[in-house]
Amino acid sequence: MITASQKPINEIIELVEPYKKVLILGCGTCVKTCFSGGEDEVAVLASALRLSFKKMVRSIEIEELTIERQCENEFIQEASSGIARNDAVLSLACGAGVQALAKQFLKEVVLPGLNTTFIGIQESPGIFTEECSGCGNCSLAIFGGICPVTRCAKKLLNGPCGGSQKGFCEIDPDTHCAWHLIIERLTTLGQMDNLKTYIPPKNWNTSLSGGPRKLIREDHII
Amino acid sequence: MKTFSHLHENLLQGKFVVTGECGPPRGANKAVIDKKISLLKGYVDAVNVTDNQTAIVRMSSIAASAHLVAAGLEPVMQMVVRDRNRIAIQSDIMGAYSLGIRNILCLSGDHQKFGSQPDAMNVFDIDSVNLVRTVRDMREKGKDMSGFVLDVAPQMFIGAAANPFADPFEYRVIRLAKKIDAGVDFIQTQCIYNIDRFKEWIKRANDEGLTERVYILGGVTPLRSAGMARYMNNKVAGMDVPSDIIKRMDGIGKKNQADEGIKICLETIEVLKELTGVHGVHIMAIEWEEAVAKIVEQAGLK
Amino acid sequence: MKINNTPKLTLFHCLNSFEETASMFDGCEMKTVKMACSSMTKDVHLLRAFEAGSDAVLVLVCSDKGCRYAEGSIRARKRVDYVKTILDDIGMDGRRLKIFNTSAKDYGSIKNIIQNTILELEIIGPNPALNHFN
Numbered sequence: 001m002i003t004a005s006q007k008p009i010n011e012i013i014e015l016v017e018p019y020k021k022v023l024i025l026g027c028g029t030c031v032k033t034c035f036s037g038g039e040d041e042v043a044v045l046a047s048a049l050r051l052s053f054k055k056m057v058r059s060i061e062i063e064e065l066t067i068e069r070q071c072e073n074e075f076i077q078e079a080s081s082g083i084a085r086n087d088a089v090l091s092l093a094c095g096a097g098v099q100a101l102a103k104q105f106l107k108e109v110v111l112p113g114l115n116t117t118f119i120g121i122q123e124s125p126g127i128f129t130e131e132c133s134g135c136g137n138c139s140l141a142i143f144g145g146i147c148p149v150t151r152c153a154k155k156l157l158n159g160p161c162g163g164s165q166k167g168f169c170e171i172d173p174d175t176h177c178a179w180h181l182i183i184e185r186l187t188t189l190g191q192m193d194n195l196k197t198y199i200p201p202k203n204w205n206t207s208l209s210g211g212p213r214k215l216i217r218e219d220h221i222i
Numbered sequence: 223m224k225t226f227s228h229l230h231e232n233l234l235q236g237k238f239v240v241t242g243e244c245g246p247p248r249g250a251n252k253a254v255i256d257k258k259i260s261l262l263k264g265y266v267d268a269v270n271v272t273d274n275q276t277a278i279v280r281m282s283s284i285a286a287s288a289h290l291v292a293a294g295l296e297p298v299m300q301m302v303v304r305d306r307n308r309i310a311i312q313s314d315i316m317g318a319y320s321l322g323i324r325n326i327l328c329l330s331g332d333h334q335k336f337g338s339q340p341d342a343m344n345v346f347d348i349d350s351v352n353l354v355r356t357v358r359d360m361r362e363k364g365k366d367m368s369g370f371v372l373d374v375a376p377q378m379f380i381g382a383a384a385n386p387f388a389d390p391f392e393y394r395v396i397r398l399a400k401k402i403d404a405g406v407d408f409i410q411t412q413c414i415y416n417i418d419r420f421k422e423w424i425k426r427a428n429d430e431g432l433t434e435r436v437y438i439l440g441g442v443t444p445l446r447s448a449g450m451a452r453y454m455n456n457k458v459a460g461m462d463v464p465s466d467i468i469k470r471m472d473g474i475g476k477k478n479q480a481d482e483g484i485k486i487c488l489e490t491i492e493v494l495k496e497l498t499g500v501h502g503v504h505i506m507a508i509e510w511e512e513a514v515a516k517i518v519e520q521a522g523l524k
Numbered sequence: 525m526k527i528n529n530t531p532k533l534t535l536f537h538c539l540n541s542f543e544e545t546a547s548m549f550d551g552c553e554m555k556t557v558k559m560a561c562s563s564m565t566k567d568v569h570l571l572r573a574f575e576a577g578s579d580a581v582l583v584l585v586c587s588d589k590g591c592r593y594a595e596g597s598i599r600a601r602k603r604v605d606y607v608k609t610i611l612d613d614i615g616m617d618g619r620r621l622k623i624f625n626t627s628a629k630d631y632g633s634i635k636n637i638i639q640n641t642i643l644e645l646e647i648i649g650p651n652p653a654l655n656h657f658n
Binding site: 202 | 459
């Protein structure tokens with residue numbers, strides 16, 4: 001999933017302050033799963049904003065709506081009348097959702113309520129970890145299913161740096177050394193030879209370095 | 223055989239070499255470099271010039287190395303892959319060579335999180351193994367990474383680091399082999415305080431025949447105080463200062479702790495001199511260059 | 525700011541941690557919300573109680589180890605802590621939201637909790653989001 005966390009409420013207050021009517025638009029997919037932008041979070045934020053504006057003796061009308069996915073035009077349409085009724089949309093979606101809205105509603109103000117963080121998983125209840133950088137060129141097969149590009153703080157491809165101690169990374173004693181995990185797992189799989197192989201410099205052209213990327217499926221284009 | 227630097231020449235002749243370290247200043251003051259040069263010259267075969275070590279912004283290692291060249295002291299220019307992409311790396315290697323720099327030490331670099339500007343974006347376009355290979359390919363094939371044939375290709379003596387004290391221990395020798403395969407000529411190790419673990423590592427390297435393919439310089443850092451010993455053990459990534467060393471420093475009066483630190487350092491060097499597979503010592507007297515002359519003289523390495 | 529009117533309180537409680545008795549609500553206007561288990565304490569409900577005009581909100585739950593549904597009390601406390609930070613962030617003062625471990629028969633201590641809350645409101649002041657338009 002794409003994970004995100006809500007912006008500090010005071011930053012959100014500053015964002016919505018210029019508007020009289022604001023639609024808080026939740027997204028029912030990834031950010032709902034990581035407790036930052038689903039229906040529940042929309043309700044809490046709406047309530048907190050109402051309280052905060054009342055306290056400031058300021059008037060604001062807040063409408064709440066959560067759609068299935070903000071990154072798909074089909075679902076976005078469900079929000080069109082709500083968006084039309086309001087002066088601004090505060091989107092509780094990832095950056096893709098915010099931009100998808102902005103693309104669809106050219107004349108409407110779309111504001112981000114979340115900080116998009118990473119592609120990750122819920123490792124244990126309430127703890128989300130980053131697993132993939134979307135580099136566009138997956139090498140998980142040789143690394144035993146553990147990504148050094150994402151999970152090594154130095155993106156090392158040819159083994160751990162000198163800062164790996166007792167299984168943890170030098171940058172944070174709570175972060176597992178990805179290379180330690182890779183070595184453990186490849187040992188279990190009997191594939192340690194993978195690590196004797198020299199890994200050449202990575203081609204970053206398929207990642208963000210190549211500029212914004214595009215995925216084209218010719219068979220779906222009419 | 224072609225020799226790439228004086229350091230290389232000395233190692234080829236079978237001399238037990240000594241390298242020192244010079245950390246460039248946090249500023250543009252060349253006088254700081256000059257002072258360190260005067261303290262080290264005549265005592266060491268070459269001097270590592272660090273590259274924004276611990277991710278604290280300093281005078282560039284290329285510029286500081288060039289100052290050493292001009293003063294007749296051979297530098298080992300350190301280069302980290304943290305701050306440069308492959309374009310800048312290759313360009314800097316060419317520039318360094320044109321300035322008379324003949325040794326390079328290829329490193330990943332300390333993570334910027336601990337540095338003076340943790341908000342910085344890191345690069346890590348290529349890793350240190352690929353940096354070694356890049357310098358090697360320039361030297362052996364005369365080409366840059368794109369395969370472009372260089373007019374004058376840098377001919378550098380190539381070093382890398384090894385940390386026998388980092389985990390997972392089993393992988394440390396594999397990683398050494400990988401660096402050797404990539405084309406490294408010499409290795410400087412992390413500071414040795416845990417001599418038993420170092421012996422185990424060098425034994426494994428000997429068993430694998432690695433020490434015949436690469437020169438290994440054991441790293442030592444004289445401890446200035448018990449506090450420093452504790453700090454290095456607890457705060458410096460990848461450092462292993464055993465508790466008996468800390469105890470030994472603790473047992474000495476504050477005034478004499480620095481002397482004790484030098485004594486420990488000399489004892490370590492004595493052990494290193496006798497070890498098969500160790501070809502020299504790398505003395506990292508961090509902001510304590512005065513200690514180097516003393517250590518070199520007392521260890522009989524001058 | 526002193527409260528001029530009778531303070532308004534909302535009390536969320538699980539079945540086993542509260543039982544109303546005479547004179548328990550002296551000195552305040554109380555609204556109670558009964559929950560089958562304290563794990564049903566939800567952030568949005570706590571906030572809405574303030575929107576509805578409460579000066580303070582109390583949550584009464586069983587002891588952490590005494591929860592019939594294992595972790596209800598612990599979950600309730602975590603959510604209360606979360607809402608307290610929201611209240612602090614928007615200048616509402618998180619102190620006006622409180623959670624206590626009680627048992628239904630603790631009439632005396634529950635009454636004390638309520639009376640202390642009323643007293644404390646004299647210092648904290650009334651719900652600052654009240655009596656304004658909207």
